[in-house]
Amino acid sequence: MWVLQTPFSVKQVHFSSHHYYSTHRYSRPPLCFFSPSTTTTEENKNNNQLIQSLCKQGSLKQALQVLCKEPNPTQQTYELLIYSCAHQNSLSDGLDVHRHLVDSGSDQDPFLATKLINMYSELGSIDHACQVFDETQDRTIYVWNAVFRALAMVGRGEQVLDLYAQMNWRGIPSDRFTYTYVLKACVNSASTVFPLQKGKEIHAHILRHGYEGRIHVMTTLLDMYARFGCVSNANAVFSAMPVKNSVSWSAMIACYAKNGVPMKALELFQLMVLEAHDSVPNSITMVSVLQACAALSALDLGRLIHGYILRRGLDSTLPVLSALITMYGRCGKLVLGQRVFDQMKKRDVVSWNSLISNYGMHGFGKRAIQIFEKMTYQGFSPTPISFVSVLGACSHAGLVKEGKTLFESMVSKYGIHPSMEHYACMVDLLGRANRMDEAIRIIEDLRSEPGPKVWGSLLGSCRIHCNVKLAERASKALFELEPWNAGNYVLLADIYTEAKMWNEVKRVKKLLEARGLQKIPGCSWIEVKRTIYSFVSVDGINPQNEELHALLLKLSSEMKEQGYVPQTKVVLYDLEEEEKERIVLGHSEKLAVAFGLINTAKGETIRITKNLRLCEDCHSVTKFISKFADREILVRDVNRFHHFKDGVCSCGDYW
DNA sequence: GTAGGGTTAG
Structure with missing residues (x-):
């Protein structure tokens, strides 16, 4: 235990700590109620040790009290204090420690500035993190990287790229960590004009500076191309990697699975198992492999993969089990998906969502609603995805009344504000049921501009009920919102065809051609004895x-x-x-x-x-x-x- | 001292 020293007078004793924090400024008011001047070197040492051990014990408040009477905290003491604030999720204590740092001038220590930025980032206060960065004079690469990381984590990619440009302009060299952050920033920078172009520039930068052998940098680069849908660029990066590991293989498999080439994902997985002896598939790899099976409806293959997962003990994570449920559902085996779900020892909302979506896709709307209700009864809060799934289920089964009730409960019961996707579900639900007036009312009542999914749902319903007038309205909006989407032109042409409006059909087809688009060819496939046979309409x-x-x-x-x-x-x-x-x-x-x-x-x-x-x-x-x-x-x-x-x-x- | 791949919908 320690003994409190005699209080000494300060100008701003009336400041309660909370008043002070709320100003969010770091001028330098006196901080301590206790005299710092009377401590000896020996006491300094003891105080530092005391603060550190209190931090390690988790007694942050007591540690802060000792800090008040310690004029010379060491770097290690501050480091532990900062770590404790982040660990205990206490922004107010974090601000307190920060204040002490400013007061002692230690905030200019780039090591501690880095730690502060990380702390604020973990505490969810990005503005404070940026402020520390702004106020740090000596910005080492660690300081730059910390702010990149903090900004990238909250999706502020464009800010990362702006700062990165400044860093380059000042001639500060990037390191391998910088590259991973800025590559991620390209993917989530909404307002950057050509984010892919930016990514390619960074790619060139990486090669020029000899980082092509760094596995983390190259995997992040691969993943960036994957997220932009540039499959061949991703593959080029992957093929050129001198050293690969499970993560890089998984990233490439995921790239194929997510970009509409599931067959390639399975081929690469096979290659990984047979040839990449240093890179063993793990549960993360298996999630993408299962997605590929689901996309292909490859049931036999899926069961084989399920066996592999069990043999290798990779069925211990929830994402793998959810992906399994979905795989069985997409392969037409509802019962097997249900069995996986039933045998789970622990579940999360995603496992429930997977099951709801399975029943919905198979047209069992009532069953999907029951499962949704059971989920909430068991204390799982529905997510926006739960509602997309259950509303979709109502739509496929024509359960208009039930769907409307669920939609209303989103806000009233669960406090979830419907997104454009949910409105699209409602337009689909009402439109399919030929309740066009209500569907239109949903669109007209939207506070923001209706998105392409909403108009797409309406156009789809017009196709079912051959509603030429509304179809023209929906497609006019769609041609502006997504002129590249051939599907919309085809739907409109379908509707004109059914109405025998041949001139109009010709006009739409001309529009399609003029924009250099092509109708997506119909393709069907079937798995027989673990081989997938595919058919297109003109197939010689x-x-x-x-x-x-x-x-x-x-x-x-x-x-x-x-x-x-x-x-x-x-x-x-x-x-x-x-x-x-x-x-x-x-x-x-x-x-x-x-x-x-x-x-x-x-x-x-x-x-x-x-x-x-x-x-x-x-x-x-x-x-x-x-x-x-x-x-x-x-x-x-x-x-x-x-x-x-x-x-x-x-x-x-x-x- | 910091870093890379994965779940549910559409």
Whole structure:
């Protein structure tokens, strides 16, 4: 224990500490109520030791009291105090220590300034962190890096890049840490005009200064390209890395999985397992691998990966388990996803969200709502994503009333303010149910400009209900917001086609061409014996194609006898009816179904995945086939699952 | 003394 010394008078004793902190300025008022002048060198030493040991014990308040009577705290003492404030999450104590530093002049010590910046950053007070940086005269690279890190952590990428320009201008050389921070800053700098260009400049900088062998720098660079969607640049960085480890392999696999090339992700994973002996896959790697399986609906492969995860004991983290739930859901195996969920010892809101989204995609809206309710009952607070999932589930199942109630509860019950995505969900929910007036009212009542997702939902609903007038309004907005999105032009052309407005169809197609865009080709795929076979509508490569067409022709004529009428209105060209029939018969989904009929055993469920929404003709043909061939057929389109059985689809023809 | 990859939706 220590004994308090005699108080000595100070000018501003009336300042309560809180008054002082609230000014947020660091002028230098006297700080101590106790005389600093009477301490001896021996006492200094003792006080420093005392403060340090109090910090280590977690007695920060007592440590601060001793600090008050210690005129010469050492650097180590301050370091521990700063660390304790961050650790105990106490901004007021942090400000107090900072004040002492300023008073003693130690705030100019770049080592301590760095620690202060880190402390404020951890305490969530970025403005204080910046202030320390501004007031530090001797900015070592550590000081620069600390402020970059602090700014990058709160997403202020553009500020990092501005400061980085200043640093370069002053001729201060970057180190390997600087590069990782500024590369991250490129990704999250919203207001920088050409962030990718900036990233490429930094890339050049890195090479010029001989950092191409630094594994952290190169992995961050790879990841930057990945986040900009520049897959080939990312791959170039990865291939050129002289040394790779599990992190760099995982980053590259994640890049493929997230940028629409899941096949490549799986190939690279295979290469990693077979050839990269120093880089063993870990649970983070597996999350991306599972995402790739989910994207491909590769069930057999997914199960194989699940086995690998279990054998290697990589199933211990929540992200892996959530990714597993999603993988099974996307592969059409709701039950297996539910089993993973049931067997979890610990869950978080993401595990629940995964399950809700699975049921929603399969059209089990009521079940999704039940799970949502069970989740909240068990004390998990829903996140904005929970609502996207459960509202989506209502939309797929046509549960308008339930969806509206949930939407209202967002603010009233959970204090979550709907984002553009949630409004898009509501427009989708109402629009699909052909309640266009209400959908429009949602859009008109928005406080900010409606985003592309909102208009996209409306356009999608117009497609279902063939509402030309509203479609024109929605697409006008969309053509301005995302002129590069070919899908919008195609949707509008579809609507004109259905309305037989051929001149308008021509006009939209011309617009599409004039902007150098192309209709995304329909593609369907099926996994048979761990091999994925994909089909596009015009495909001369597959040797089985003739056989497939022959089978489809035979089925088609049989179906016509049973009342099937080809839905040729989906064809965007004004052609002879016969020609149109030929075109719809060659749709990729039908080829995949035919392939499944030929190459899987009787009684086995056929699982197809498609990159676009199912067309009406494919939908009705698949219904017929499920009855004719007595097969269950599971089709995942871009939005949801269709479960065909005995001539009926689980979507109730509502999709 | 500071650094790199991952979960749910759309």
